[in-house]
Amino acid sequence: xxxxxxxxxxxxxxxxxxxxxxxxxxxxxxxxxxxxxxxxxxxxxxxxxxxxxxxxxxxxxxxxxxxxxxxxxxxxxxxxxxxxxxxxxxxxxxxxxxxxxxxxxxxxxxxxxxxxxxxxxxxxxxxxxxxxxxxxxxxxxxxxxxxxxxxxxxxxxxxxxxxxxxxxxxxxxxxxxxxxxxxxxxxxxxxxxxxxxxxxxxxxxxxxxxxxxxxxxxxxxxxxxxxxxxxxxxxxxxxxxxxxxxxxxxxxxxxxxxxxxxxxxxxxxxxxxxxxxxxxxxxxxxxxxxxxxxxxxxxxxxxxxxxxxxxxxxxxxxxxxxxxxxxxxxxxxxxxxxxxxxxxxxxxxxxxxxxxxxxxxxxxxxxxxxxxxxxxxxxxxxxxxxxxxxxxxxxxxxxxxxxxxxxxxxxxxxxxxxxxxxxxxxxxxxxxxxxxxxxxxxxxxxxxxxxxxxxxxxxxxxxxxxxxxxxxxxxxxxxxxxxxxxxxxxxxxxxxxxxxx
Amino acid sequence: xxxxxxxxxxxxxxxxxxxxxxxxxxxxxxxxxxxxxxxxxxxxxxxxxxxxxxxxxxxxxxxxxxxxxxxxxxxxxxxxxxxxxxxxxxxxxxxxxxxxxxxxxxxxxxxxxxxxxxxxxxxxxxxxxxxxxxxxxxxxxxxxxxxxxxxxxxxxxxxxxxxxxxxxxxxxxxxxxxxxxxxxxxxxxxxxxxxxxxxxxxxxxxxxxxxxxxxxxxxxxxxxxxxxxxxxxxxxxxxxxxxxxxxxxxxxxxxxxxxxxxxxxxxxxxxxxxxxxxxxxxxxxxxxxxxxxxxxxxxxxxxxxxxxxxxxxxxxxxxxxxxxxxxx
Ligand SMILES: Nc1ncnc2c1ncn2[C@@H]1O[C@H](COP(=O)(O)OP(=O)(O)OP(=O)(O)O)[C@@H](O)[C@H]1O
Ligand SMILES: [Mg+2]
Numbered sequence: 001x002x003x004x005x006x007x008x009x010x011x012x013x014x015x016x017x018x019x020x021x022x023x024x025x026x027x028x029x030x031x032x033x034x035x036x037x038x039x040x041x042x043x044x045x046x047x048x049x050x051x052x053x054x055x056x057x058x059x060x061x062x063x064x065x066x067x068x069x070x071x072x073x074x075x076x077x078x079x080x081x082x083x084x085x086x087x088x089x090x091x092x093x094x095x096x097x098x099x100x101x102x103x104x105x106x107x108x109x110x111x112x113x114x115x116x117x118x119x120x121x122x123x124x125x126x127x128x129x130x131x132x133x134x135x136x137x138x139x140x141x142x143x144x145x146x147x148x149x150x151x152x153x154x155x156x157x158x159x160x161x162x163x164x165x166x167x168x169x170x171x172x173x174x175x176x177x178x179x180x181x182x183x184x185x186x187x188x189x190x191x192x193x194x195x196x197x198x199x200x201x202x203x204x205x206x207x208x209x210x211x212x213x214x215x216x217x218x219x220x221x222x223x224x225x226x227x228x229x230x231x232x233x234x235x236x237x238x239x240x241x242x243x244x245x246x247x248x249x250x251x252x253x254x255x256x257x258x259x260x261x262x263x264x265x266x267x268x269x270x271x272x273x274x275x276x277x278x279x280x281x282x283x284x285x286x287x288x289x290x291x292x293x294x295x296x297x298x299x300x301x302x303x304x305x306x307x308x309x310x311x312x313x314x315x316x317x318x319x320x321x322x323x324x325x326x327x328x329x330x331x332x333x334x335x336x337x338x339x340x341x342x343x344x345x346x347x348x349x350x351x352x353x354x355x356x357x358x359x360x361x362x363x364x365x366x367x368x369x370x371x372x373x374x375x376x377x378x379x380x381x382x383x384x385x386x387x388x389x390x391x392x393x394x395x396x397x398x399x400x401x402x403x404x405x406x407x408x409x410x411x412x413x414x415x416x417x418x419x420x421x422x423x424x425x426x427x428x429x430x431x432x433x434x435x436x437x438x439x440x441x442x443x444x445x446x447x448x449x450x451x452x453x454x455x456x457x458x459x460x461x462x463x464x465x466x467x468x469x470x471x472x473x474x475x476x477x478x479x480x481x482x483x484x485x486x487x488x489x490x491x492x493x494x495x496x497x498x499x500x501x
Numbered sequence: 502x503x504x505x506x507x508x509x510x511x512x513x514x515x516x517x518x519x520x521x522x523x524x525x526x527x528x529x530x531x532x533x534x535x536x537x538x539x540x541x542x543x544x545x546x547x548x549x550x551x552x553x554x555x556x557x558x559x560x561x562x563x564x565x566x567x568x569x570x571x572x573x574x575x576x577x578x579x580x581x582x583x584x585x586x587x588x589x590x591x592x593x594x595x596x597x598x599x600x601x602x603x604x605x606x607x608x609x610x611x612x613x614x615x616x617x618x619x620x621x622x623x624x625x626x627x628x629x630x631x632x633x634x635x636x637x638x639x640x641x642x643x644x645x646x647x648x649x650x651x652x653x654x655x656x657x658x659x660x661x662x663x664x665x666x667x668x669x670x671x672x673x674x675x676x677x678x679x680x681x682x683x684x685x686x687x688x689x690x691x692x693x694x695x696x697x698x699x700x701x702x703x704x705x706x707x708x709x710x711x712x713x714x715x716x717x718x719x720x721x722x723x724x725x726x727x728x729x730x731x732x733x734x735x736x737x738x739x740x741x742x743x744x745x746x747x748x749x750x751x752x753x754x755x756x757x758x759x760x761x762x763x764x765x766x767x768x769x770x771x772x773x774x775x776x777x778x779x780x781x782x783x784x785x786x787x788x789x790x791x792x793x794x795x796x797x798x799x800x801x802x803x804x805x806x807x808x809x810x811x812x813x814x815x816x817x818x819x820x821x822x823x824x825x826x827x828x829x
Contacts, residue, residue, distance in 0.1 A: 328706040
């Protein structure tokens with residue numbers, strides 16, 4: 001039976017978490033040979049449904065059927081054995097093992113006496129990597145790969161399973177660049193043509209247009225309906241998913257018209273990862289950093305705030321020479337960075353939502369030197385939750401129990417509470433739904449109007465073009481060009497980022 | 502409703518631990534009524550004063566994602582060094598105390614340097630320290646115990662105020678102080694933060710190495726203080742004293758609900774953990790359980806506590822879930 005499932009049917013699936021109804025009576029079908037996209041706001045229940053499908057969570061009520069037969073996987077392993085693979089939103093790779101061992105974990109090819117057949121392992125891994133059009137050494141350690149490649153390893157792992165009949169991707173492209181997304185789409189189309197059932201969760205309309213045959217829309221734990229992208233406009237889909245009209249997200253922004261003098265100038269910044277980077281930032285300006293993943297955008301700002309050691313060059317803040325040896329010192333100068341990888345750099349997994357927000361400011365308003373000021377803390381936390389519309393039953397909920405997008409909003413709330421003069425956002429809208437994105441863009445413009453200078457790193461071209469006053473394009477650790485708002489277009493940015501000039 | 506649930510914090514683990522403590526008392530006093538005599542209870546507390554001091558430091562370290570295996574060796578080393586300063590150099594007790602506490606702080610700094618500057622794993626680094634300082638404890642006086650004659654010194658371990666030995670009063674005071682610091686200061690809160698995710702903490706503007714330094718220094722000083730108290734109680738500095746003390750402290754801390762993975766726990770839990778462990782130990786001795794079996798019993802106690810914790814957690818999850826299904 002595995003290998004040729006034709007229909008997957010959800011019947012009245014309901015799931016409760018403490019204090020939250022994550023899924024409410026969900027019923028619909030997915031068919032083989034089609035890519036079915038899931039669309040819904042943060043916390044709508046998309047990931048939860050997938051974790052029910054692969055046996056990670058037990059549904060509180062309802063059932064699912066594969067080819068008309070009711071299945072009850074007790075854990076992801078059983079699901080995998082039955083041909084159902086779910087690639088999680090949060091990476092699950094084993095950092096200290098090689099790419100090959102990750103892909104074939106649990107089913108390493110073996111020789112006599114159970115020794116691992118290294119040659120076979122290498123060959124099999126190499127051929128998969130080739131299918132994905134990537135350049136990775138099969139025996140490289142996963143921890144040495146970029147986040148994008150780690151994500152690809154995860155996808156290859158699911159792809160390589162022989163008995164695959166249902167495969168679900170939960171926001172797989174959040175950290176991939178254009179070319180990687182293209183090779184992933186190639187693979188997905190191939191799987192689709194082989195007659196697998198494919199589920200694809202994303203917040204990006206562009207991806208829905210290019211890969212999805214049908215779109216299942218969710219809202220607040222409920223299933224709204226399934227539509228065909230060609231027949232229904234983006235606007236209508238967004239309307240179904242958030243229950244209102246968003247309008248033209250970028251053109252309706254109220255931008256800061258009075259950009260001031262230079263506040264920050266960086267001269268010949270050099271770290272282990274970038275060399276001789278110079279640029280300046282003006283008061284109330286939104287400066288975009290564009291370029292391919294790995295072009296050095298993150299590395300520049302890490303050097304700037306002292307997260308990586310600065311080996312040369314200088315930084316002038318309002319004409320004063322400053323030197324930040326740690327993110328803490330940068331923060332004291334009013335420069336903060338919202339880091340790119342939420343899981344390893346943002347979240348404090350053992351704390352609740354409140355603790356995750358207040359951590360950066362606790363010291364600032366401490367009483368008698370070091371005593372926690374709980375009143376002020378509550379104020380900051382509640383303001384953060386309110387301002388950023390974090391969907392959580394209370395500030396005492398563990399951050400790990402929030403949906404991915406709401407975790408991201410929590411982290412942003414943390415940084416904004418420090419009242420920064422210069423705000424650096426590294427891929428800030430990764431995993432945030434469209435409604436929240438629109439809110440977030442408004443907020444960035446409001447920051448600028450208040451005189452805060454913003455550096456925005458983003459791989460989403462419409463976002464960077466729509467928001468930035470000026471865009472610096474990077475290529476292989478160097479500045480490849482600078483584009484003013486009036487002149488920016490996707491073509492201009494891409495050609496600067498990719499072409500040799 | 503959601504609001505309510507979110508705020509709903511079950512104090513269950515502490516109640517269970519308190520219950521366990523009561524149970525231990527009931528059980529052993531049924532076997533031997535002397536168990537609940539004032540003398541015995543004070544004995545238990547006196548024994549707890551050493552483990553307790555170390556456990557305070559261990560609570561900070563483990564919550565912050567570190568550990569210190571050198572505690573027992575530091576206690577012994579401090580005791581012998583204090584004896585030498587007092588007896589051979591005739592230093593007044595307050596001076597001895599200050600020097601020893603500073604030495605303890607120094608050991609804390611040494612541990613921190615190994616862990617943060619040469620990035621040794623805390624287990625390994627403090628094992629190194631353990632070996633070195635146990636060695637010094639023997640070397641200082643050629644492997645012999647050093648008697649202490651200064652009555653101000655010995656009095657520090659044996660004098661009673663309102664019938665309670667000074668070490669016990671000191672322990673209670675320190676538990677309160679360090680409990681408040683852990684729960685109510687930003688330093689205390691940051692200990693939890695770095696224990697959960699060090700890199701995120703660093704990017705959030707904390708300095709994980711500074712926090713580690715403070716934790717190791719706190720532990721070093723408390724161990725040194727423990728060494729002085731032990732030497733005072735015994736009237737001599739013993740180089741072979743308190744072997745494996747760190748494991749008692751770790752056991753107590755884990756019993757009290759601190760997670761070995763870091764980031765979780767409380768000082769009140771540690772207080773209960775220390776009391777449970779110490780009264781259990783004393784009880785086993787009083788009802789004449791053979792020494793070797795005492796080890797087994799202690800292991801079983803820890804296992805029971807941890808499994809019970811697990812069962813309780815599951816039950817709680819289920820209950821909250823059912824409640825929310827009724828009302829959402
Ligand atoms: N392990 C958990 N414990 C408690 N609540 C949970 C847990 N996992 C998810 N939830 C809650 O269930 C709801 C649905 O979450 P889910 O992760 O499925 O959302 P999502 O649609 O994938 O959102 P996103 O686009 O942000 O990833 C949220 O309100 C979330 O807080
Ligand atoms: Mg999700």
